[in-house]
Amino acid sequence: MKEKHDIEPRCIPSIEAIQEQYENQLRKEASQLLEDEQNKITDGQESFFKAFRRFEQISESSVKAENTNIEYFEKYRAYIEKETANQGLKIEEIETLIEYETFFLKWERRVSYESNHYSHHRSNSATRYRADRIGRLKKEIEKLLDSSAEAWEFYHTRQLLSDIKTQHQQRLVTVPYVMEAKEKVIDSLNLGMPVYIVGHLGSGKTQLATEAAMDFSIQNKIQAELEDQLEKWYCANPKAGEKDAIEKFKEIYTQRKQYYKEILTNGTQEEIESLQPLFISGSHNLTYEDMFVEKTLTLKHSFSQKSYIDYLDMIIGDFYQWLHENEDKLQQMTEEEKLQLKIQIWNSFSDLLVASNSAFGTEIKKIEKEILIAVKEGRPVIIDEINTIAMQNLIGLNDILQHHAGHTAYITGVGPVLIKPGFAFIGTGNLSTQMVNYEGTNELNPAFKSRFVTIEYNYVSQNTKGSMEEQAEPEKNELFRVMIARLSNANGTIQIPNPKRTLEELFRFSQLCRVTQNVFMGKWKDEEQKDFSGGELELRESVLSIRNILQVLDNWNQGEEKDLSKALWDGFISSITYSDDQNYILSQAVRFGFFLAEEGWKIETKGIGESTTTYDEIRTRPYRYVRPKTQTLSHLDVVHLLFGKGTQRKSIPEELKNTFQSDLEDTQRIDAKKYQLLDQKLSHLEHSKALLEHLENKGG
DSSP: OOOOOOSSOOOOOOHHHHHHHHHHHHHHHHHHHHHHHHHHTTTTOOSHHHHTOOOOOOOOTTSOOOOSOHHHHHHHHHHHHHHHHHHHHHHHHHHHHHHHHHHHHHHHHHHHHHHTTTSOOOOOHHHHHHHHHHHHHHHHHHHHHHHOHHHHHHHHHHHHHHHHHHHHTTOOOOOHHHHHHHHHHHHHHHTTOOEEEEEOTTSOHHHHHHHHHHHHHHHHHHHHHHHHHHHHHHHHOTTOOHHHHHHHHHHHHHHHHHHHHHHHHHOOHHHHHHHSOEEEEOOTTOOHHHHSEEEEEEEOOOGGGSOHHHHHHHHHHHHHHHHHHTHHHHHTSOHHHHHHHHHHHHHHHHHHHHHHHSOOOEEEEEEEOHHHHHHHHTOEEEEETGGGSOHHHHGGGHHHHTOOTTSEEEETTTEEEEOOTTOEEEEEEEOOOSSOOOTTOOOOOHHHHTTSEEEEOOOOOOOOSSOGGGOSOGGGOHHHHHHHHHHSOTTSOEEEESHHHHHHHHHHHHHHHHHHHHHHHTOOOGGGGTTOOSSSOOOSSOOOOHHHHHHHHHHHGGGTSSOHHHHHHHHTGGGOOSHHHHHHHHHHHHHTTOSOGGGTBOOOOOOTTOOOOOHHHHBSSOOOOOOOOEEEEOHHHHHHHHHOSOSOOOSOOHHHHHHHHHHHHHHTOOOHHHHHHHHHHHHHHHHHHHHHHHHHHTTO
16 A cells, blocks of 8 residues: 655755765765674684674764655665766776777887887877877876766775775875876886886885886786787777777777686786896995896705616617617628627717716806896896996996897897897986985996986975865875875775874875975975974974885874874884984974864974984873764765865755655645545634634634
């Protein structure tokens, strides 16, 4: 039987009200999901651990009471999920077309390069067509994100989950600064140019080089496999159109991409090593031979390496071969002569075998090293800290660096060697300045350095002004984004104490980190010298680099046992041994709201050259920490935190409004009997009203 509704007229809730209800529900479900995942850890186990396991009570105080318009909420949510999925498919379809055009552009460029006898790359109408198509398709995605809230939400949620995954895999979070640097490296390698990545300590130069080299190798393998398989497919389907070709491309591309992704996560050691670049750690003692061919002394072969049966088989084989080759001569001899000759030949073979396998002494053996292997096999090679190697040893790289794949390079001690496609060369080095000098490093010879595409890679961007709430372009706070990725669960949710205050603290921490980075690089501004009464502003040894930031976050452990100020002291500042560095970083930490006096801290600025600060000096009372109630942020909360509110839903979409309106019309219908009763009540009220008015007129 159809459910009867109240007769009171209802109105469609505002878009703000129903969106708020939707976000509250996401938070509630995120909290429940995390609890369920914790319970799954011990499912099916009967153990002491499971029997006595207990959980913290997660606060839901941030979730407001739900709206009573449950019917509207359910329809709204169903619409949002459906529309987000549809917009996601549109984005993925455009991205597939971009991949297809990029694949064809690479193919066109390779054919052009080979037709020019590997001498240079040249633009033509075919390459320009593909490049223009890629540009137009990228604009289509931008337009879609600007016009659809669901498309924006899908795109940035996917980006958040990707950030978290790369962080858990100990790869660089793909913020724009990292992506741009990686693309520069790969584009240079595709042009056959060696790359020199320079930057300050802890910026991630080596990690960038390694990831770029791996991506370069995987892209080249996928490109070659796609070209081969699509050619075979077209030979079997000569009447296929471009739409069919794109569908086939998508199928093969998706399969090959997943294949290599699976290798990187679950492959054997041999499979993973085949995708990784060859690696050389630079040092002042590294010689030319260490990079190309190493000569070693080895013992000559002896009987101990094989069984005696093997050697006997060798003698017998050689003996019968000799008899076969001299059969005509043996037939001219008497039986006695044959026997004596055979005995002599057998003894000779035996003596030769013993002599060749039992002699004492050594021999020189050449072992191919990383650069020679990379050239011959067509693989990337990285020399880390290349500017620590003596210049006279680096000169031997000149001929390789100025030739591209398909050319022959001369290698001293080896001779001419063909450079196989896939070879790539990356060097990394620390960037010295007037204030920071890395001991043991040298400035590369200008002529040698000119053979490289030099890329300066330092710390990711972060705005150092304003609070978190005041950020007009939150997506530009890339360092904060890296921190949030570190703290997030795999599904994009976060559980932290007192989110409003804690997130603001984390944001100020990211600003503090960026200030130390600017000062360390010598790129500080006048306002960053505020509250520092020392001399020239500088940091010589210490900086809150990415590795130190992650160390502090791990020490803090989402506020489990200490606040962020204590974690900053324990995880970084207490380990600084250069007093002036420690003094400056402490002063800046206070400036950004850490080590507050009301929380038992007392930070006094010290003069240049004074001793380092100890924990007892800066505490006014024993440390006590009371953790606020933990609350849950949904993936959508985190997306808005990192990328802003994005494209807003300013009104209820027509499709959804029509659904709501049909509900209103349906709820306003009543049966005939109920209508008669209501009509009688209305007539009675009208009669009563008339009577009251009559009495009132008569003075009543």
